[in-house]
Structures are given as structure tokens and as C-alpha cells.
Amino acid sequence: xxxxxxxxxxxxxxxxxxxxxxRLGERHNLVDVTRYYPNGPRxxxxxxxxxxxxxxxxxxxEGVSIVMRQRSRVKAWGYDRVPTNGPFxxxxxHVAMYDVFIPxxxxxxxxxxPRFMAKAEMATWPLIGRWFQLVGMQPVERGSGKxxxxxxxxxxxxxxxxxxxxxxxxxxxxxxxxxPMSLKPGVGIIALEASRRLGREVPLHCSxxxxxxxxxxxxxxxxxxVVSCFDDRLPYGDLLKDMGAWGDEPPKELVDELVRRVxxxxxxxxxxxxxxxxxxEGYWDFRTMTRKPWPQDFDWRIGSSxxxxxxxxDGVIGESGVDPGLNMVDKGAQS
Numbered sequence: 001x002x003x004x005x006x007x008x009x010x011x012x013x014x015x016x017x018x019x020x021x022x023r024l025g026e027r028h029n030l031v032d033v034t035r036y037y038p039n040g041p042r043x044x045x046x047x048x049x050x051x052x053x054x055x056x057x058x059x060x061x062e063g064v065s066i067v068m069r070q071r072s073r074v075k076a077w078g079y080d081r082v083p084t085n086g087p088f089x090x091x092x093x094h095v096a097m098y099d100v101f102i103p104x105x106x107x108x109x110x111x112x113x114p115r116f117m118a119k120a121e122m123a124t125w126p127l128i129g130r131w132f133q134l135v136g137m138q139p140v141e142r143g144s145g146k147x148x149x150x151x152x153x154x155x156x157x158x159x160x161x162x163x164x165x166x167x168x169x170x171x172x173x174x175x176x177x178x179x180p181m182s183l184k185p186g187v188g189i190i191a192l193e194a195s196r197r198l199g200r201e202v203p204l205h206c207s208x209x210x211x212x213x214x215x216x217x218x219x220x221x222x223x224x225x226v227v228s229c230f231d232d233r234l235p236y237g238d239l240l241k242d243m244g245a246w247g248d249e250p251p252k253e254l255v256d257e258l259v260r261r262v263x264x265x266x267x268x269x270x271x272x273x274x275x276x277x278x279x280x281e282g283y284w285d286f287r288t289m290t291r292k293p294w295p296q297d298f299d300w301r302i303g304s305s306x307x308x309x310x311x312x313x314d315g316v317i318g319e320s321g322v323d324p325g326l327n328m329v330d331k332g333a334q335s
Contacts, residue, residue, distance in 0.1 A: 005174040005289055007096075013178050016211035016225040020275045021075060024227060028077035033106040033228065034065040039080035044111025048085075048162065052113040053134040061108050064101050071220040072212065074102065078230035081205065082110040087158040087194070088203035090114065090230070091187050091262050093270055094167040095178050098212035102228045103165060114163035117154065151189050158194035158202055166190070168262060175284035178213050180266045182285045182292075187262055188255035191236065196243045196250070206231040206262060208269035227273050234265060264298050271300040 024030060031038035049057070068074050082088075092103050100116075107114055157164050168187035175181045195202045211226035239254045267278050278300050282291040 005286075007172045007174065008176045008178060013213050015214040016227060016274070018225065020273075021225050021227060023275065024077075024273065025075075028229070030075040030077055030227070031079075032074065033076040033079055033102075033109055034068050034074055036109050037111070038109070042080075042111060043084055045085050045113070048113045049111070056134045057108070057113065061105060064105050065109075068101065068105065068226075071217075071223060072098075072215060072226045073223050074226045074228070076102075076106055076228040076230070078232075079106045079110055079228075081230055081232065082107055082112055083163075083203060084111070086163075086203075087161050087198070088114075088163045088205060089158065089187070089191055089194075090163070090165040090205050090207050091168050091266065092165060092207045093180050093209055093266050094169045094172055095210065096172065096212040096215070098215065098217075098226070099209045100167070102209045102212070102226065103207045103230070106228060106230070107163075107165065112163055114165045115157050116165040117150070117167065151186050151193075154186070154190045155194045155197065158190070159197045164190070168259070169286070173284070174286060174289065175279075177279060179278055179283065180263060180270060182283065182287065183259050183263045185255050185259055188258035189250060191258060192239065192243070192250035192254060195240055196246065201235075201237045201240060204234045204236065204262070206234060206265045206269060208266055208273055210270055210273040229269055229273065231265065231269055234261060236261065260295065264295070267298075268300045 021030070029039070090103060090107065093099060104114075104116055154164055154166070166187060168183040169181055170184045170186075173179065173181045191202055191204050207228065207230050209226065209228040211224055215224050215226075236258050239258055243250075263283070267283065271278055278294075279291065282293040284290075285292045
């Protein structure tokens with residue numbers, strides 16, 4: 001199924017300037033996420049790495065990292081917040097196809113191997129389609145009647161203890177100014193139902209990436225700046241208070257509220273990275289292909305303390321190397 005509308009061209013946005021990256025560097029510890037453990041040693045999830053084709057994953061990760069370094073200058077903050085074990089959800093902005101690889105690469109370099117939702121067409125791409133499936137891609141067949149199956153598989157992944165990365169807009173943003181457009185309800189259904197099945201709030205993090213939208217992939221030089229962030233945990237425990245009485249699925253009003261929180265947080269994060277204000281007239285609604293007013297309580301200037309709470313840092317150990325997680329798995333297999 002082809003999504004309606006077309007993404008706006010590169011000419012609709014300005015490249016991320018060196019000055020803006022410097023300003024972000026004054027507020028955050030920007031690191032190179034194209035390499036392992038940029039914030040220091042930590043314990044990789046060896047069983048998770050071993051269960052996801054470790055050699056194929058290591059090769060793809062190395063290839064993606066090389067391409068990212070050659071075609072852009074990638075910096076990020078917050079990826080040290082990636083949990084060291086257990087399930088979690090990452091909801092990402094989707095401004096360009098390039099953005100798919102930034103959070104995937106960054107989380108993999110923290111020693112985790114989330115499954116990630118991607119359009120089914122990618123699985124048929126020559127050569128690398130099968131590779132994507134080997135390293136955790138969950139093909140999404142977009143179209144009517146497919147949403148329930150996608151949500152069920154996503155919930156199963158989380159309930160099994162694996163993390164999940166998704167792009168809740170469902171396709172590249174159609175906002176002419178490339179801000180996050182309206183989200184599909186899936187992220188709310190998945191988070192709430194997975195939490196009910198596990199009996200606890202599944203950690204939910206937002207991740208925003210900006211800079212790739214202005215890259216000419218046919219001739220990407222001089223390299224553009226690309227900045228990504230992995231936000232504090234987004235709280236939604238208040239929506240789980242009566243989960244034992246939900247019935248077959250989470251109530252629509254709770255799903256809508258969680259989707260609203262994720263959407264507004266993604267917009268606020270992208271505003272900080274871009275150093276720009278979101279459109280005053282509102283957000284882009286994919287269903288109507290028009291702008292709708294922001295909620296009255298939305299203020300993009302509010303920092304993470306207003307909508308998110310710092311996640312406790314897990315103890316970390318480890319050592320540098322080409323693939324520390326793979327080395328641990330190999331040693332375990334030999335013992």
C-alpha cells in the first residue's frame with residue numbers, strides 16, 4: 001500500500017548548522033554514537049545479542065556505522081539511558097529514511113538488540129532485505145486490516161522480554177516543514193497492553209533525530225550534521241491504574257492520551273535539536289492532510305522534567321573491542 005501524499009523536498013528545510021550543534025553541546029554531552037559505548041563501558045545483554053544472529057548483526061552494524069561516518073557527522077545525547085536489560089519501547093521521529101538507521105545503530109552500540117518495526121517492502125530489497133530480517137526487522141504490511149496483527153506481534157515481542165523500536169507516524173512525515181505529524185494509535189495500544197500483560201509499566205522512551213532531511217544522498221559531501229537524542233523515560237503509570245478492568249483491550253481514551261504524550265514529546269525534542277519553534281498554527285494531521293491546533297496545554301519550551309522522569313542508571317561494566325557483546329557470547333559458547 002502506498003501512503004498518501006509525498007514527503008516534502010530537501011529544499012523545505014535548512015541543514016543543521018555548526019552553531020546549533022555547538023549550542024546543543026553546551027546543554028548536553030554530545031557523543032559519537034557510531035562507535036561502541038561512547039559514554040563509557042557498560043554490560044551488554046549477551047543472551048539477547050546471541051539470540052539475534054550475532055555475526056550478521058555485527059557486520060551490518062559495522063557497515064551502517066561506516067556509511068554514517070562517511071556521509072554525515074553524527075552526534076547524540078541520552079543513549080546512555082538505554083536500559084541494560086529487559087523490555088522497553090523506543091518511539092522515534094521519522095523525517096527521512098536515514099533516521100531509521102540512527103537509533104538502531106545507537107542502541108546496538110549500547111549492547112542491546114531491539115526488534116524494530118519497518119515497512120515490509122524493505123524485506124524484499126536485493127541483498128540486504130534478508131539481512132535486515134536476520135538482525136531484528138519486523139516487517140510491517142501497511143494497509144487496512146493489518147494493524148491488529150502488527151500490534152499483536154509487537155506486544156508478543158515485549159512480553160517475551162525483548163525491546164522494540166517503532167516509528168509511530170507509520171510513514172515518513174508529510175508535514176511540509178518536516179515536524180512529527182499525527183501518530184497512529186498503535187504505540188499507545190502496544191505500550192498499555194504489554195504493560196498489562198507484564199504487570200508493570202514497560203519503559204517508554206522517545207527518540208528524535210534531525211539533520212538527515214537536508215542530505216543529498218547522491219552527493220552527500222560536505223558532510224551534514226545529524227543530531228539524535230534518547231529521552232528520559234516517559235511516565236504513563238497513571239494510565240495503568242485500572243488495567244485489571246479494561247476488558248479485551250485498553251480503553252480508547254487511555255490510548256489517545258498516551259499517543260498525545262508521545263507526539264508532544266517528540267515535537268518538543270525535535271524543536272530543541274532544530275533550535276526552531278514548531279508551526280504556530282498546529283501539527284500536521286495525516287488523515288486530513290491539513291494542520292490542526294496544538295492542545296492548549298502544549299508548550300514546546302518545557303524541558304524533559306515536565307513530561308519525563310530520569311531513569312535510574314544501571315550498573316555498567318565491560319571492555320572496549322570490535323563487538324564486546326559478541327565476544328561474550330562466543331566465550332560462553334566455548335565454555
